[in-house]
Amino acid sequence: MHSGFLRLSHIIGDRKKGVKPLVPVSRSTWYAGVAAGRFPKPIRLSEGVSVWRASDIDALCRQIEQQTEA
Numbered sequence: 358m359h360s361g362f363l364r365l366s367h368i369i370g371d372r373k374k375g376v377k378p379l380v381p382v383s384r385s386t387w388y389a390g391v392a393a394g395r396f397p398k399p400i401r402l403s404e405g406v407s408v409w410r411a412s413d414i415d416a417l418c419r420q421i422e423q424q425t426e427a
Contacts, residue, residue: 362400362408379418 363379369387370378382390390396397417399407 361411363411363414364406364408365399368409368414379414380421 365384365387366374366376368379369382369384370376380387380396387396391398397409397413399409401407
């Protein structure tokens with residue numbers, strides 16, 4: 358379980374930096390999911406910086422895991 362906040366690259370991964378995804382989707386799929394309400398909305402720290410609550414992402418990962426088990 359994570360605490361604090363996560364940047365998008367920590368959620369969907371970054372192959373160039375070797376960061377493995379928590380939710381393996383593309384950037385465009387992620388933002389489409391945010392717009393549709395499937396994924397949590399970001400918190401805007403500044404004009405160019407958005408973060409997500411780690412607890413929201415952990416809950417999303419648990420939800421996805423439960424759906425794949427069903």
